[in-house]
Amino acid sequence: MSRRQSYDGVVVTAPFSTPYERYSTQTAHYWLARALKGTLDAAGLRKEGIDGLSVASFTLFPDSPVGLSQHLGVTLRWLDSIPMGGASGVVALRRAARAVQAGDAEIVACVAGDTNHIDSFRKLLSSFSRFAMDAAYPYGYGGPNSMFALLTDRYMQEYGATREDFGRIAVAQRENALRNPNALMKRPLSLEDYLEARPISDPIALFDCVMPCAGAEAFLVMSEEEAVKRGLPFARIAGTIERHNAFPDDPIQLRGGWALDVEDLWSMAGMKPADMDLVQTYDDYPVISVMQFEDLGFCSKGEAPAFLRDRDLTVTGDLPHNTSGGQLSAGQAGAAGGFLGMVEALRQVTRTAGPTQVADAKNALVSGFGMINYDRGLCSGAAILTGESA
Amino acid sequence: MTDPLARPPKKNPQKVQTVPVLPPSFRSRAAMGLTAAAAEGRFKLQHCAECGTVQYPPRDACVSCLGLELLWKDTDPVGELIADTIVHTSPNLYFRRQAPWRCGTVRLSAGPSIFCHVHGDCVKGSEVRLLSRLDRAGQGVLIAIPKETTPNMADDPELRELGADPKHRRVLITDGRQPGAPALAKALLDAGAMTVFVGEGETWRPYPERSALEKMDGVNLMPLDLTDTSSVVELAGEIGGKVDILINNARFMRPGGVLARGDTAFARDEMEVNYLGLMRLAQAFGPGMKARGADGINNAAAWVNILSINAIANDPAYGSFNASQAAALSLAQSLRAELRPGGVKVMTVFCGPTDDDWYQDVPPPKLLPGAIARSVVQGLRDGVEDVLCGDVAKDYAERWRQDPRVLERELAGDVG
Numbered sequence: 001m002s003r004r005q006s007y008d009g010v011v012v013t014a015p016f017s018t019p020y021e022r023y024s025t026q027t028a029h030y031w032l033a034r035a036l037k038g039t040l041d042a043a044g045l046r047k048e049g050i051d052g053l054s055v056a057s058f059t060l061f062p063d064s065p066v067g068l069s070q071h072l073g074v075t076l077r078w079l080d081s082i083p084m085g086g087a088s089g090v091v092a093l094r095r096a097a098r099a100v101q102a103g104d105a106e107i108v109a110c111v112a113g114d115t116n117h118i119d120s121f122r123k124l125l126s127s128f129s130r131f132a133m134d135a136a137y138p139y140g141y142g143g144p145n146s147m148f149a150l151l152t153d154r155y156m157q158e159y160g161a162t163r164e165d166f167g168r169i170a171v172a173q174r175e176n177a178l179r180n181p182n183a184l185m186k187r188p189l190s191l192e193d194y195l196e197a198r199p200i201s202d203p204i205a206l207f208d209c210v211m212p213c214a215g216a217e218a219f220l221v222m223s224e225e226e227a228v229k230r231g232l233p234f235a236r237i238a239g240t241i242e243r244h245n246a247f248p249d250d251p252i253q254l255r256g257g258w259a260l261d262v263e264d265l266w267s268m269a270g271m272k273p274a275d276m277d278l279v280q281t282y283d284d285y286p287v288i289s290v291m292q293f294e295d296l297g298f299c300s301k302g303e304a305p306a307f308l309r310d311r312d313l314t315v316t317g318d319l320p321h322n323t324s325g326g327q328l329s330a331g332q333a334g335a336a337g338g339f340l341g342m343v344e345a346l347r348q349v350t351r352t353a354g355p356t357q358v359a360d361a362k363n364a365l366v367s368g369f370g371m372i373n374y375d376r377g378l379c380s381g382a383a384i385l386t387g388e389s390a
Numbered sequence: 391m392t393d394p395l396a397r398p399p400k401k402n403p404q405k406v407q408t409v410p411v412l413p414p415s416f417r418s419r420a421a422m423g424l425t426a427a428a429a430e431g432r433f434k435l436q437h438c439a440e441c442g443t444v445q446y447p448p449r450d451a452c453v454s455c456l457g458l459e460l461l462w463k464d465t466d467p468v469g470e471l472i473a474d475t476i477v478h479t480s481p482n483l484y485f486r487r488q489a490p491w492r493c494g495t496v497r498l499s500a501g502p503s504i505f506c507h508v509h510g511d512c513v514k515g516s517e518v519r520l521l522s523r524l525d526r527a528g529q530g531v532l533i534a535i536p537k538e539t540t541p542n543m544a545d546d547p548e549l550r551e552l553g554a555d556p557k558h559r560r561v562l563i564t565d566g567r568q569p570g571a572p573a574l575a576k577a578l579l580d581a582g583a584m585t586v587f588v589g590e591g592e593t594w595r596p597y598p599e600r601s602a603l604e605k606m607d608g609v610n611l612m613p614l615d616l617t618d619t620s621s622v623v624e625l626a627g628e629i630g631g632k633v634d635i636l637i638n639n640a641r642f643m644r645p646g647g648v649l650a651r652g653d654t655a656f657a658r659d660e661m662e663v664n665y666l667g668l669m670r671l672a673q674a675f676g677p678g679m680k681a682r683g684a685d686g687i688n689n690a691a692a693w694v695n696i697l698s699i700n701a702i703a704n705d706p707a708y709g710s711f712n713a714s715q716a717a718a719l720s721l722a723q724s725l726r727a728e729l730r731p732g733g734v735k736v737m738t739v740f741c742g743p744t745d746d747d748w749y750q751d752v753p754p755p756k757l758l759p760g761a762i763a764r765s766v767v768q769g770l771r772d773g774v775e776d777v778l779c780g781d782v783a784k785d786y787a788e789r790w791r792q793d794p795r796v797l798e799r800e801l802a803g804d805v806g
């Protein structure tokens with residue numbers, strides 16, 4: 001049993017999301033700068049006020065976060081690069097929090113974002129990983145859609161889940177997205193729309209897939225003292241976990257790394273799933289959200305379809321889930337997709353979510369998942385954010 | 391069950407030619423082991439020399455013990471299809487054109503789970519067999535096929551795309567005068583070839599194979615002299631647009647090495663036919679075939695050279711001839727790279743001594759025409775790059791793999 005130290009004294013604050021655009025002629029640098037400016041403004045800081053920066057982006061090439069520091073004119077004593085896609089929000093938070101706790105940095109800005117040029121999805125795919133190049137692309141070149149189709153297929157065979165089970169998740173998220181003015185998807189989605197959608201890679205159809213777009217997300221990590229001094233609403237980190245390449249011998253992925261660390265997560269926080277006022281899962285495909293509910297302890301393996309069938313996943317429901325619409329309905333702005341849930345959860349527990357606000361939200365679970373290196377997502381992580389009582 | 395492949399309609403000359411596009415062709419160096427195995431039609435995976443772990447995708451270290459000595463070895467190809475999908479949309483032009491395309495995950499008895507192409511007759515949850523094949527980009531890929539043969543199995547669009555099956559294709563055999571020409575033409579027609587063009591030089595000079603060829607329904611005899619550029623160009627002008635498979639079986643040979651001959655006359659003839667003849671053919675027919683790599687069911691698919699196994703190691707009893715074979719083999723490597731953008735494969739059928747007048751002094755085993763014909767057809771179906779025809783070719787190739795210098799001495803008779 002690991003002995004994880006608490007994150008006492010460190011808080012998260014100043015959530016900021018840029019509007020998303022389907023295609024952008026701008027660069028990653030532009031989107032990251034815009035989000036950095038946004039989070040700094042939210043905290044009333046100038047860029048000289050931060051001494052740490054954490055960056056997650058796929059389209060910054062040929063620059064790295066080092067180049068970005070000169071590009072944006074920030075002098076840093078702590079710099080991190082999080083190449084973990086959908087897990088980048090949780091991982092950035094964990095690392096920044098420890099840096100602040102240890103005094104290696106006072107205020108860390110965590111930013112994630114990407115641009116989306118016409119054709120940049122194809123280019124991103126073609127240079128994603130060596131295993132993908134050798135063993136995935138030559139086979140139908142379906143990208144992540146094919147891999148998650150196989151995983152969905154296997155999950156349905158193994159646990160008897162139906163497309164309706166996945167559809168309900170997508171439909172609830174669309175309802176949430178209609179409250180979020182920044183969401184790309186503006187039209188309601190019915191279960192019939194979901195079921196009759198154009199097939200992409202069976203059993204995955206159009207509304208199982210995220211819409212790639214341009215955008216960025218950001219937040220700040222600082223000491224509680226600092227946040228109080230500045231009068232910023234903040235959240236504490238009750239517990240968090242991270243895992244890479246879990247269960248490598250599973251012939252096909254039906255569980256993620258959360259399953260290895262879930263006990264640590266809840267015991268560290270001194271909480272249980274039922275204490276959560278909302279849940280932000282990483283929803284690159286509905287089956288992955290389903291897996292997260294299981295692996296994070298909301299129900300047993302294979303039972304999430306039944307568990308979710310009895311629950312209302314909308315902002316006003318009994319289990320608010322992906323309250324800003326998630327990536328399925330808000331859009332996937334590259335690495336910012338890994339920040340979407342974190343930033344929204346932060347808004348929720350600081351009661352600044354506006355139209356998507358869940359009443360009396362105090363405790364939120366944020367989960368991340370990323371990097372389809374070959375046949376499965378390799379990175380997983382989760383964090384529990386808690387706000388002040390109302 | 392696979393639907394039988396219908397005979398393709400006549401081409402419409404008004405239609406814009408479909409430009410060949412290829413599946414993704416970049417690979418890591420480690421992954422080239424799969425391509426090398428597929429070129430010989432063998433199913434090999436990486437095995438760790440230290441702990442024996444079989445791993446996939448190819449790596450630079452053992453996933454179990456970090457051992458660095460990784461060997462590509464023949465592997466049990468049986469596994470279970472545990473999940474499948476049909477890809478309807480892809481950002482890649484090749485798969486966009488080929489869609490819908492079935493892929494799946496096979497859990498191999500040998501250990502790893504493998505994402506691969508899946509034959510339409512494979513049943514999810516059932517046993518399948520993996521084959522190594524070269525795809526249109528010339529790279530090694532894996533396809534799951536049913537464990538037992540199913541009706542019209544070869545007509546599955548994915549399997550067909552990974553080979554160069556003669557069925558419904560039009561073939562040119564370049565030299566009707568070769569003793570093996572009738573058997574070759576017949577084997578191709580039996581395999582479903584739509585038309586077999588057979589080239590004949592010096593048409594005024596009678597030869598015994600002609601009557602057999604003339605009798606075959608589907609054979610068209612065409613004048614073709616490989617030593618004459620204008621003859622080759624003329625035939626390409628006439629039928630170049632409808633040659634899907636070109637089989638160069640022409641051969642000029644005389645016994646003797648370097649010192650056994652007093653001059654270069656025969657050497658010149660050997661190079662004229664065996665090397666320059668290949669080049670003339672390639673220059674006349676190659677560009678058209680390269681452009682027709684995506685031309686429907688009967689697209690240009692393969693170029694075949696029938697060569698002596700002594701192209702890889704010289705037997706001085708036929709030293710000069712073997713030099714021309716080595717030249718042709720080297721040229722074929724260049725041709726392979728040059729035709730690859732069109733998705734056209736280049737295959738070499740390596741033969742041991744053939745059972746004819748020119749090898750009368752050589753002891754058996756010797757190759758009969760039927761054996762060569764069968765090798766050509768099977769090689770085309772499998773889409774391989776190298777076919778070893780007969781025991782002698784297989785034996786030499788194995789010795790060559792072990793040590794080319796030892797083989798050189800053995801062929802010179804220096805080893806007891």
Ligand SMILES: [Zn+2]
Nearest residue numbers: 438441452455
């Ligand atoms: Zn090993």
